[in-house]
Amino acid sequence: MxxxxxxxxxxxxxxxxxxxxxxxxxxxxxxxxxxxxxxxxxxxxxxxxxxxxxxxxxxxxxxxxxxxxxxxxxxxxxxxxxxxxxxxxxxxxxxxxxxxxxxxxxxxxxxxxxxxxxxxxxxxxxxxxxxxxxxxxxxxxxxxxxxxxxxxxxxxxxxxxxxxxxxxxxxxxxxxxxxxxxxxxxxxxxxxxxTVPMSTTGRRSSEDxxxxxxxxxxxxxxxxxxxxxxxxxxxxIPHFPTRYLIDGLGRSSEATGFSDGQIGLKSTLDLTKSLKSPSKAPVLSYTTNAAILTPLRVGVLDTYLGDNWRPEPSDVDYGRRSTVALPDELGADVPRETYRISVEDSRIEAPQIAAPTPLVTADLGRVTWGLDRNTSVAVVNRSARSYSFTYLALNPTPESLGQSRQGETGGFLREDLRVDPESQDLVSRLVDEVVPQDASRIEAARAIQKYLRADGGFRYSLDLPETVKNDLGQDERPDAISLFLRSKVGYCVQFATAMVMMAREAGIPARMAIGFLPGTADRGTYTVRASDAHAWPELYFDGIGWLRFEPTPSGTQNTVAPPYSLAPTTPGTDPTSTSTATGGSTANPTRPDGANDPGATDQAETTGGTSGGLGWLGPQTRLVVLWVLLGLVVGLLGSLAVPLAARSRFRRRLRHAPDEKTRVEIEWQAMTERIGDLGVIPPRGSTPRQAGRFYQREAYLEGDQTEALHRVVDGVERSRYAPPGSLVTDIRTDTQAVVKAVSGVRRRKDRLRATWWPTEGLLEWRDRRAAVARVLRRPYDRFQDWRDARRDYRA
Structure with a gap:
């Protein structure tokens, strides 16, 4: 073989x-x-x-x-x-x-x-x-x-x-x-x-x-x-983001970090970031008997701090209950309809689960679940691939919605009235301009939604501006909410956040909800994709509870505003009777220009991978560059370890040589070893003169090269065989010339091996390793000697 x-x-x-x-x-x-x-x-x-x-x-x-x-x-x-x-x-x-x-x-x-x-x-x-x-x-x-x-x-x-x-x-x-x-x-x-004899196994017979x-x-x-x-x-050593090849599987213009494994929405939202290319990978599919579709909520965020939304600690009692108690704030006189939704092939990771609200009954098989007592958000202890819910579609009357803005604000609603202090002045001025002083709660909410959705000149874009011009034409970098309200450019997270803060300033408890839009229909089955991720505000109404509003402009995704959030078209018209063509239907959620809404947050795999936290500008990048340069220096020094060890060994031997004859012998041995590293090895036992003839023949030496070789051989013979007191010539310059001549006729890989992998260096590292091993073994040997001495003493 x-x-x-x-x-x-x-x-x-x-x-x-x-x-x-x-x-x-x-x-x-x-x-x-x-x-x-x-x-x-x-x-x-x-x-x-x-x-x-x-x-x-x-x-x-x-x-x-x-x-x-x-x-x-x-x-x-x-x-x-x-x-x-x-x-x-x-x-x-x-x-x-x-x-x-x-x-x-x-x-x-x-x-x-x-x-x-x-x-x-x-x-x-x-x-x-x-x-x-x-x-x-x-x-x-x-x-x-x-x-x-x-x-x-x-x-x-x-x-x-x-x-x-x-x-x-x-x-x-x-x-x-x-x-x-x-x-x-x-x-x-x-x-x-x-010339070393080999055994039948291929090993040299003598010690190698x-x-x-x-x-x-x-x-x-x-x-x-x-x-x-x-x-x-x-x-x-820090490293740059992995953008040197294809920047991650699925990072094409049609994809993002969603996978066929588990999918989740981060529970922390950063208003200054967005994903440019959300995935069209399916998240779940469902069927429903509802005439008007509603988004599927995944989470609720109450606290806004430092340009970030954060959730409150959850309070969940897990179980396998099939019925759900309605929210305490929902009055029995609120008109409602009951619908059913059946979900298949859900890829959303636990504890999140996509569901409408408010829920009535549930069937999650063997998966235990519960409702967060603080937010009424459904959560599961492990991922549920298939499940079904029945839920209520509320149709509040104009009378129930027309309540004062100074209603119930105690208890858990205190956080839902807190306005971001950095942008509060600007938000307050806008509310004074947009909301009439005597407006009811629903009238204020409708006015804010209309301002952001249509009347305020806002533009939907995934490319968020970093600065905005002030009155003097200078660039400023305000907080995220002020930047959006002044530049009037953003996507769903910015629109929803602005409405939450304006509603709070107007005296209406409000919070942020994240989840998915209803998706697209195909033969009665709706498919929700990663690009359908969305964020919207929820406002609180006494006797009803939390109601969804939609400030994100239409024409992006199918961000259809609920009927109750739209103002009557004629005086006295019931807002809930608005045509479903403008308020209730759900068609294709993909925008005509082919782009996708980044959804409720930076979308991420549940494995937690986020793109690199190191920028290309600023002190962090300089620190990374320094670390990389340090790594290159360390790598270069590591590659020089064997050649430097060889040079150190040679110089140490020369330094400790007792006389000139020994120095000549050391230089001769070093020359033969360096030529041997190049692959030219004379027969073992050769005399200096025999070795010289071998080098001249194998390396095709001639002219000055031959003269240098002859001087080396003559110097070695004089140092070995001349009478005591004879003059010994220095052969170091000639040995270097001979090695250089032999190297010139060898193959490149032989020269590289001789330069970076010299025998002297390998021997030096072997000796150093043995010395370290002796030092490490010394305490053990001393302990053995002590134990042997103690045994002999007892004997």
Missing amino acids: SRGRLADSLIAGAASGVVAWPLTTLFTPATWVRPTLAMVLVVVVVGVVGRMVTTSWIAIAAAQLVGVVLAAGWIYGRGHLWFGLPYSDTVLAFNRLLVDARETIQNYAAPAPTTRGITLAVGLAIGVVAIIVDHLAVMRRSPALAGLPLLTAFLISASNSGNALNPMFFVAAGAVWLLMLGRQGIASLRRWST HDGAYGYAAVGRSLAVAGLVAAVVLPVV
């Missing part, structure tokens, strides 16, 4: 399989693993058999490619083969699957669902990587170059997972690659000429301190140290 190079082929195949391991963080479930490993095994087997038949790398690579195609047809194309062979129908089937894989990658973030297309794409990609690695590492004997395709495959996972990979992924891949590299290095070293096994021992130590450093250093 030597021609087939079985061991090298297996290691190359293992490397290809190991770099595919991190893909388990991108696709779930991991059903693609076995067929992908089968593809790698096909490449290994075909490569081994092919090398036993021919030495043509083209024929072997072609055979491996054919093997991958046949294996792909047998594994992924069953039902599309012609007598077991792929044909045109197989190509069409694979094309459909690969298109499906592309759409999955574009629309999902990690972990994306493992569809048949994903399984095929991963199998083919890793199969091709295995062919390239096998060709470079086995056929070309260049395992270092084979690291490039392996690194590419590894970076696909590292740059798209959205979170830091487990260090074991890197350690496994790095260890296999170093094994492949070390095996090739030892094989190359053994091909160097030597300076040969292949010495190199292997030091290499293993450096490899382990390198892996440890590669894992530890990134922990303490």
Whole structure:
């Protein structure tokens, strides 16, 4: 099997399989693993058999490619083969699957669902990587170059997972690659000429301190140290956001950080941030018997502080109840209708669950749930994929809504009347302009909603301005609410926040709600997507409770205002009778321009990955750059460890030499070792003159180079054999000239190996390691000596 190079082929195949391991963080479930490993095994087997038949790398690579195609047809194309062979129908089937894989990658973030297309794409990609690695590492004997395709495959996972990979992924891949590299290095070293007899097992019969096994021992130590450093250093050195490849799976113009796994809305909202490309990945689907759809609420936020919304601590009593007590504030005389909603395939992560409000009955199967006593928000203890609720659609009368703005404000409503102090002056002036002094609670709410939605000149945009002009034409950077009210540019979070603060200033308790718009209908089933995430204000009315309003302008998503929030079109008209064409229907929530509302918040996977917290400007970036430069300096110094150790060892030997003869001998030994590092090794036991003739012949020395070599040999012979008291010449300059001449005729990789991996340096590090080991072992040895002495004394 030597021609087939079985061991090298297996290691190359293992490397290809190991770099595919991190893909388990991108696709779930991991059903693609076995067929992908089968593809790698096909490449290994075909490569081994092919090398036993021919030495043509083209024929072997072609055979491996054919093997991958046949294996792909047998594994992924069953039902599309012609007598077991792929044909045109197989190509069409694979094309459909690969298109499906592309759409999955574009629309999902990690972990994306493992569809048949994903399984095929991963199998083919890793199969091709295995062919390239096998060709470079086995056929070309260049395992270092084979690291490039392996690194590419590894970076696909590292740059798209959205979170830091487990260090074991890197350690496994790095260890296999170093094994492949070390095996090739030892094989190359053994091909160097030597006169040391070998045993039948291939080991030198004499003790091998300076040969292949010495190199292997030091290499293993450096490899382990390198892996440890590669894992530890990134922990303490900051890094830039992962934007050097494709900035995360699903970060196309159609996608964002939602996945087929679990989806959640952050319970903390930052008004200064938005997502530019929300995903169209489905969140849930449902059916309902309601004529007028309502958004599905996920959470409620009460406290606004430092441009951020935060929730109050929850108070939930979990259980499996099927009936729900209505809110205490809801009066029995409020007109209402009961509807049912049945949800399937929900991907929302616990404790959140999307539901209308107020709830009447619930069916969540074996999932325990409850209502937050402070907000009446439904929460679950574990994710519910399928569930159903019945809920009330309230139709408050004009009389019940026309209450004074100075109603119930005690108890839990105190926080819901607090206005942001930084923007309170501006909010107060706007309320005085927009809301009549004698307006009732509903009239004030309608006036504020109309001002933000239509009359105030506000514009919906995902691109938030950072500054605004003052009266003198100068740029200012006010707080987030003032920036929105002055620039009049924002999206749903800004519109909802502005209405909450204006309503509070007008004396109406208000809070922020987050959730999803009703979605799009298809044959009676509504699909809610990540791009339907939304935020809206809820205002409190005595005897009714919390009612939804919609200040975000229409024409963006289908942000339809509730009928009761719209002013009557004619005097005396009941606002609740407003046509559903303007107030109640829900059609396509996607905006005509194709953009998407960033929804209620920065949307995130439940794994918690947020894009990097380091900016490209300011002191933080300068700190990062300094750390990166420090890391580069540390890496450079690490690469110089062996050459500097060799120079230090040589200088120390010269410094401690007792006389000139010893110095000449040290310089001669250093020259032979450096030339040996270049791959030119004279027969063991050669005299200086024999070694000189060998160097002249092997390195094609001539002219001044030959003269320098002769002076070196003559100097060594004089130092060894001349009578005591004879003059000994310094040969250091000539030894350097000889080494330079030999280096000039050697291959580049030999020169690099001699420069960065000198024998003197390896011996120095081995001695230092042994010295450290002796120091560490000294207390144990002393303890052993003490114990032995005590045993002898007792005896």
